[in-house]
Ligand SMILES: Nc1nc2c(ncn2[C@@H]2O[C@H](COP(=O)(O)OP(=O)(O)OP(=O)(O)O)[C@@H](O)[C@H]2O)c(=O)[nH]1
């Protein structure tokens with residue numbers, strides 16, 4: 001790989017997110033599930049092409065990590081784009097199942113166990 | 120926050136399990152053999168801010184570096200999805216696991232018995248943070264020179280940590296490793 005490539009990779013995500021390097025919302029983890037709002041809200045602002053790509057990819061629920069892999073972009077960049085879409089009301093986000101180290105969720109564990117047993 | 124509860128449509132409930140262990144022990148292989156999708160990879164630039172000086176030993180000369188995470192997915196119910204995350208094998212990136220470990224049900228530590236030291240950091244990490252884990256010896260070439268009890272003793276693992284032998288290339292074997300972890304979690308919860 002040439003040096004130009006390496007630099008291009010560094011610069012591109014930065015340009016994509018308009019120079020912001022931090023997500024504006026902390027709502028997204030690797031396994032937060034995002035879903036496009038269908039139909040889109042009226043007067044939804046026109047986004048960048050990457051916004052449109054994300055909306056197509058999350059027509060059905062998809063996890064943030066999967067989106068990043070599909071888009072071939074770092075998670076941190078995808079989170080910023082998702083923050084834009086969330087603020088514009090174009091996606092919904094579902095947080096992962098909360099896991100407590102002190103109170104185990106027996107029902108959840110049994111569900112996971114049954115699912116694995118079926119594999 | 121608006122958006123986190125409402126109209127998520129058919130969004131499933133999501134949980135995760137980490138697959139850790141030293142360099143080249145078979146983490147990606149295990150994730151791939153049991154995942155319903157080809158393992159995906161995401162690259163994350165490392166943020167060096169907020170880390171102790173010790174954490175940076177060995178990478179300070181690099182201006183930027185990335186960490187690659189492998190992951191797979193298993194639909195375990197109509198509305199429940201399990202993600203598996205293979206942690207970066209390079210030991211110097213262990214601090215990445217802090218973020219990854221948040222919200223994990225537990226972890227699988229893979230072990231290559233020919234060089235068990237390479238998985239010590241992972242075991243220490245989960246032990247120190249009280250994150251439940253099982254240890255699975257991945258038998259390269261299908262060879263298992265040591266029985267689980269010997270491995271447990273050699274690693275000074277407490278009784279509640281399950282130790283098993285596996286072949287990370289085999290779907291059913293990898294599944295059984297995950298089942299052992301969940302059974303261990305259920306046993307602990309039922310106490
Ligand atoms: N013979 C044999 N080879 C295996 C087995 N498991 C993994 N391998 C091979 O060992 C190599 C390393 O496996 P990976 O799954 O990439 O290991 P990893 O832990 O993800 O490695 P890093 O992410 O680089 O730390 C690959 O070439 C695998 O094909 C096994 O059970 N038997």
Ligand SMILES: [Mg+2]
Nearest residue numbers: 146147189205
């Ligand atoms: Mg790997």
